[in-house]
Amino acid sequence: MKKFRTGFALFLGAAVLLGATTSCGKYRKHDNMEVLDNTYTGTVEITSTGADPAGDFTGDGDSGEYSFVWENTEKTAQVNFDVTTSDGSVQMIINDAKGDVVLDETRPVGDNDTFAGRTAEGKKGNWLITIRLNQFDGDGSFSVSPGN
Secondary structure: OOOHHHHHHHHHHHHHHHHHHHOOOOOOOOOOOOEEOOOOEEEEEEEEOOOOEEEEEEEEEEEEEEEEEEEEEEOOEEEEEEEEEEEEEEEEEEEOOOOOOEEEEEEEEEOEEEEEEEEEEEEEEEEEEEEEEEEEEEEHHHEEEOOO
């Protein structure tokens, strides 16, 4: 009976450990490219999906958020976005698989309208990409790629 308990305990411990390593992550229940929030009153068009999502957005004084889940196979991401606006601002926020913020960049009118850079290091897995537009009047584009 003691061998059975020891064997069962080892099996149970391995199953718990395997489950913890394969299913952890704040956004794990969501599919790659699944839109979680779309309150933006302007237009967001995703032009590329998969490993390297990209898209365009336009607005005429519009506000709101557009967020989607992206599966990142690396611990960092390469991010590019460019805006042309006569009013308002664009903010890009990226959360890693644990929900930690790894990028938070805002481009207001009259400021540098381009961002190209790398996120801070985070946990691999499903990341949340949020584009927050505030009284945005103009157009822009973005792209995200795994980068390590």
